[in-house]
Amino acid sequence: xxxxxxDPVILIASLIVASTPILLAATGELIVxxxxxxxxxxxxxxxxxAISGFIVCVELNSPLLGLIGAALxxxxxxxxxxxxxxxxxxxxxxxxxxxxxxxxxxxxxLGHSYTGIKPPYLSTxxxxxxxxxxILGKILFQHDFVVYxxxxxxxxxxxxxxATRFGLIIKAIGENQDSAHALGYNVIKTxxxxxxxxxxxxxxxxxxxxxxxxPQWTEGMTAGAGWIALALVVFSSWKPLRLFVGAYIFGGFxxxxxxxxxxxxxxxxxxxxxxxxxxxxxxLVIISSSKKQGGSSTPGSLGKVFMEAQ
Amino acid sequence: MKKxxxxxxxxxxxxxxxxxxxxxxxxxxxxxxxxxxxxxxxxQHDQGRKAVEKAFGDRxxxxxxxxxxxxxxxxxVMTQMALSGHDMIFATSFGYxxxxxxxxxxxxxxxxxxxxGYKRAxxxxxxxxxxxxxxxxxxxxxxxMTKSNVVGYIASFPIPEVVRGINAAYLAAKAANPxxxxxxxxxxxxxxxxxxxxxxNALIDQGADVLMAHTDSPxxxxxxxxxxxxAFGQASDMLQFGPxxxxxxxxxxxxxxxxxxxxxxLDGTWESTDTWDxxxxxxxxxxxxxxxxxxxxxxxxxxxxxxIAGGRTHSFTGPINRQDGSAWLAEGETADDGTLLGMxxxxxxxxxxxxx
Numbered sequence: 001x002x003x004x005x006x007d008p009v010i011l012i013a014s015l016i017v018a019s020t021p022i023l024l025a026a027t028g029e030l031i032v033x034x035x036x037x038x039x040x041x042x043x044x045x046x047x048x049x050a051i052s053g054f055i056v057c058v059e060l061n062s063p064l065l066g067l068i069g070a071a072l073x074x075x076x077x078x079x080x081x082x083x084x085x086x087x088x089x090x091x092x093x094x095x096x097x098x099x100x101x102x103x104x105x106x107x108x109x110l111g112h113s114y115t116g117i118k119p120p121y122l123s124t125x126x127x128x129x130x131x132x133x134x135i136l137g138k139i140l141f142q143h144d145f146v147v148y149x150x151x152x153x154x155x156x157x158x159x160x161x162x163a164t165r166f167g168l169i170i171k172a173i174g175e176n177q178d179s180a181h182a183l184g185y186n187v188i189k190t191x192x193x194x195x196x197x198x199x200x201x202x203x204x205x206x207x208x209x210x211x212x213x214x215p216q217w218t219e220g221m222t223a224g225a226g227w228i229a230l231a232l233v234v235f236s237s238w239k240p241l242r243l244f245v246g247a248y249i250f251g252g253f254x255x256x257x258x259x260x261x262x263x264x265x266x267x268x269x270x271x272x273x274x275x276x277x278x279x280x281x282x283x284l285v286i287i288s289s290s291k292k293q294g295g296s297s298t299p300g301s302l303g304k305v306f307m308e309a310q
Numbered sequence: 311m312k313k314x315x316x317x318x319x320x321x322x323x324x325x326x327x328x329x330x331x332x333x334x335x336x337x338x339x340x341x342x343x344x345x346x347x348x349x350x351x352x353x354q355h356d357q358g359r360k361a362v363e364k365a366f367g368d369r370x371x372x373x374x375x376x377x378x379x380x381x382x383x384x385x386x387v388m389t390q391m392a393l394s395g396h397d398m399i400f401a402t403s404f405g406y407x408x409x410x411x412x413x414x415x416x417x418x419x420x421x422x423x424x425x426x427g428y429k430r431a432x433x434x435x436x437x438x439x440x441x442x443x444x445x446x447x448x449x450x451x452x453x454x455m456t457k458s459n460v461v462g463y464i465a466s467f468p469i470p471e472v473v474r475g476i477n478a479a480y481l482a483a484k485a486a487n488p489x490x491x492x493x494x495x496x497x498x499x500x501x502x503x504x505x506x507x508x509x510x511n512a513l514i515d516q517g518a519d520v521l522m523a524h525t526d527s528p529x530x531x532x533x534x535x536x537x538x539x540x541a542f543g544q545a546s547d548m549l550q551f552g553p554x555x556x557x558x559x560x561x562x563x564x565x566x567x568x569x570x571x572x573x574x575x576l577d578g579t580w581e582s583t584d585t586w587d588x589x590x591x592x593x594x595x596x597x598x599x600x601x602x603x604x605x606x607x608x609x610x611x612x613x614x615x616x617x618i619a620g621g622r623t624h625s626f627t628g629p630i631n632r633q634d635g636s637a638w639l640a641e642g643e644t645a646d647d648g649t650l651l652g653m654x655x656x657x658x659x660x661x662x663x664x665x666x
Contacts, residue, residue, distance in 0.1 A: 014512075111347065117550075209503075263516055
């Protein structure tokens with residue numbers, strides 16, 4: 001066993017890449033849940049993003065348009081959920097689960113003739129000067145732009161909910177839909193908007209999988225990443241910056257345990273495989289139980305159907 | 311609410327009646343662990359299902375359930391199949407073993423075929439291919455082609471079949487190149503393209519320049535292509551996923567077996583059997599070799615394949631010691647099927663432990 005053969009720089013750089021899909025999907029779901037909607041269809045929107053992004057990328061031969069297509073694909077699917085739950089007032093849990101099944105099925109139908117095709121690679125932008133900083137340059141400044149986008153968007157979401165008027169309105173709607181309605185805010189329109197944005201994030205996360213991380217289309221390729229993203233939102237107690245902690249710890253331990261196995265560490269492999277889940281849960285339990293925080297931070301109206309007549 | 315339920319009950323009744331009118335002689339269900347579009351393990355089983363449909367036309371109706379988790383869900387799915395009039399069920403993953411036995415006990419008139427398992431009953435047959443024979447051949451190629459002398463191996467679950475594959479590949483690679491080392495990563499999944507890709511990257515980071523995989527998706531091959539190392543197609547040919555990286559492939563060909571078993575069921579001659587076919591009958595087949603493999607290595611690999619198929623040599627021919635140094639096979643002795651089917655130890659030279 002030789003720990004020195006694990007290069008921490010490569011390790012950190014690859015954990016950031018591995019965490020990007022769940023970070024993106026979790027960011028989107030956080031926005032949705034902040035507005036009081038529980039969309040369990042993240043997995044379905046991700047896989048639709050993965051295939052629609054793949055199709056656009058291959059047909060137009062452009063990874064960038066592919067990623068946009070991925071986001072829109074996820075967004076369009078989420079609109080279905082938005083109409084069903086907001087306009088038709090269906091149960092959100094059931095609709096979300098149905099959305100996942102629908103997405104998985106539709107994706108394999110759409111992707112039927114796209115298996116075994118190699119998409120054009122997404123180039124990594126060359127960041128002069130910064131990328132040449134020893135260590136930090138390789139960890140932070142040699143990624144593709146989706147990675148930067150995911151990091152920046154988490155920060156923006158944090159700022160958005162903290163300091164912008166519209167962010168506060170969304171939070172108000174999520175905390176108490178009836179009061180927000182009484183104050184004159186349009187609950188349903190706002191929620192459909194957040195659902196769409198959440199869908200776009202999930203779609204982009206899926207597109208990142210099929211265009212960058214794996215890069216290929218395979219049926220069912222999200223393999224549960226959407227569910228992990230959902231869990232991250234809960235464990236981060238709806239605080240955007242904590243998504244970093246959750247996603248990077250999860251991604252980090254996934255990569256670390258694979259590397260530890262590759263160097264032949266004398267530890268139970270079953271235990272190593274469990275570590276990403278265990279460590280993420282422990283870390284998030286610790287930070288969410290800190291004394292500074294008063295009570296539960298679950299949005300008050302999460303998952304509740306909004307009836308205007310009340 | 312009651313009305314809605316009634317509506318669906320009526321609807322499903324009509325559908326059931328409808329299916330009764332057009333009943334085929336035999337209804338065959340397939341249970342898949344992954345999606346048919348995985349272009350690996352499940353894809354090949356689905357090809358087998360299509361071959362059955364093509365061979366028998368209207369006489370046989372086939373259905374399939376995909377992405378069925380191993381365990382309680384599998385039991386539910388197979389019970390559902392048995393209840394809905396299936397006469398024969400192919401359960402195509404090792405982890406369906408106990409569910410198959412449970413459901414088979416409840417439905418003695420339904421014929422079960424379980425892939426890669428070892429438990430049988432009057433209405434449960436088992437079948438598998440000697441993939442390890444193919445792994446000997448690609449192990450030889452891996453040993454010859456590695457420059458760093460590190461072969462990375464992505465393993466799924468610590469079951470005898472996977473351990474056997476690692477041992478067979480290692481022995482052949484070692485014979486071809488005494489300096490070869492295997493680095494093995496267990497991912498504890500059959501199908502998770504992203505995780506398989508992560509494992510492939512980790513192995514390449516640790517110096518592997520030839521990858522072998524015992525998981526179901528082509529993603530390790532895609533990573534190998536991207537990073538300029540070699541890999542093999544697994545279960546299916548997978549050439550299109552890594553035109554420069556794919557040195558060869560082991561292909562599972564279930565078509566003849568599935569057709570023969572369905573034929574037996576139609577003729578009323580079906581009985582519980584245990585089938586374990588290798589390179590010779592072609593249940594495990596080899597895909598084309600890459601032109602980057604030198605001619606002499608290609609010839610050696612071909613000879614090895616022919617010798618194994620012809621029974622002149624065996625993937626496990628002594629002297630072979632177990633990992634702990636204790637003797638397993640004496641000079642010239644070959645492994646018996648019983649030991650191979652329950653294989654739970656590494657052979658001498660492989661580092662690391664099999665997860666328990």
